[in-house]
Amino acid sequence: MLQNFLLELDGKAVGKFFGMSGGSAKAEIITVRSTNDSNPHKELGVITYEDIVLECGTGMSRSFYDWIGDSFAGKIIRKNGAVVYLDYNGNPKKRLEFRHALVDSLQLPALNHSGHEEAVMKVGLSPEISSVGNIDNSQKPGVYSASLPKAWNVGDFKLAIDGLDTSHVKQVNAISFGTKIARDSIGDERTSTNLPGVTSFSDLVIQIPGSSKTFEKWVNDFVIKGNSGSTNEKRGMLEYFAPKSNKAYFTIEFSGLGIYQFVVDKGFQPAGDYTVTMYCQSMKFQAGPAAVV
Numbered sequence: 001m002l003q004n005f006l007l008e009l010d011g012k013a014v015g016k017f018f019g020m021s022g023g024s025a026k027a028e029i030i031t032v033r034s035t036n037d038s039n040p041h042k043e044l045g046v047i048t049y050e051d052i053v054l055e056c057g058t059g060m061s062r063s064f065y066d067w068i069g070d071s072f073a074g075k076i077i078r079k080n081g082a083v084v085y086l087d088y089n090g091n092p093k094k095r096l097e098f099r100h101a102l103v104d105s106l107q108l109p110a111l112n113h114s115g116h117e118e119a120v121m122k123v124g125l126s127p128e129i130s131s132v133g134n135i136d137n138s139q140k141p142g143v144y145s146a147s148l149p150k151a152w153n154v155g156d157f158k159l160a161i162d163g164l165d166t167s168h169v170k171q172v173n174a175i176s177f178g179t180k181i182a183r184d185s186i187g188d189e190r191t192s193t194n195l196p197g198v199t200s201f202s203d204l205v206i207q208i209p210g211s212s213k214t215f216e217k218w219v220n221d222f223v224i225k226g227n228s229g230s231t232n233e234k235r236g237m238l239e240y241f242a243p244k245s246n247k248a249y250f251t252i253e254f255s256g257l258g259i260y261q262f263v264v265d266k267g268f269q270p271a272g273d274y275t276v277t278m279y280c281q282s283m284k285f286q287a288g289p290a291a292v293v
Contacts, residue, residue, distance in 0.1 A: 023127070107175070248290065
């Protein structure tokens with residue numbers, strides 16, 4: 001896939017990416033009726049702005065990836081920036097500027113060891129203000145001039161969970177992080193301040209062969225016997241690798257994994273696989289040196 005978009009943060013180019021959506025403005029409509037007028041009058045109230053969702057992969061800057069990881073580690077980091085649409089010659093054609101944006105969502109792709117599709121992550125930004133800006137032909141992509149990113153495929157990954165045999169994991173469902181954003185309007189201001197709330201993490205859902213004895217033992221102890229306290233939860237790590245390499249582009253560290261669903265696919269046939277669902281108390285996202293430009 002071509003990277004026809006450029007991201008700027010705080011005045012600097014931080015990488016090219018595949019696509020974007022959102023960023024539009026919408027004003028609340030207020031109906032006002034005066035005592036001397038039988039016909040109501042409509043006025044504009046508070047303005048809200050759609051999240052800006054970026055579709056990206058490898059080859060972004062360290063500051064961009066750290067912004068994502070820090071945002072879901074409890075840090076409140078607002079940034080100003082712009083999304084620039086580039087033509088096939090790399091010339092800027094459209095520009096969407098935003099202010100005081102928070103990272104409020106991250107979705108990592110579903111993985112399959114037999115798959116060869118390109119992997120893409122989605123990053124959601126919640127701006128306090130966004131608007132169409134003037135084209136700046138002086139802005140250069142610098143080290144981000146390449147149209148194609150470093151290769152990243154859905155089949156190159158490794159999952160490890162303490163005390164479990166994960167060497168034959170076939171699939172991992174998409175993983176997501178999310179922070180609820182509250183919008184606080186003050187006085188007569190038509191714009192609002194974004195306030196981050198509680199962060200949530202998706203379940204970890206995997207598919208494994210039907211002969212995975214360590215998972216069978218864990219579900220029997222944790223679910224059936226009820227030994228499900230925090231001391232029996234597990235830690236783990238998911239690594240997203242460069243093709244045919246042991247260098248990890250990205251890692252997710254899991255804390256407080258607890259198994260709560262264990263489904264036998266195709267009944268109890270010998271060829272059946274298990275789908276295992278685990279809740280997770282917290283996750284940590286990091287980008288490795290191989291992913292960064």
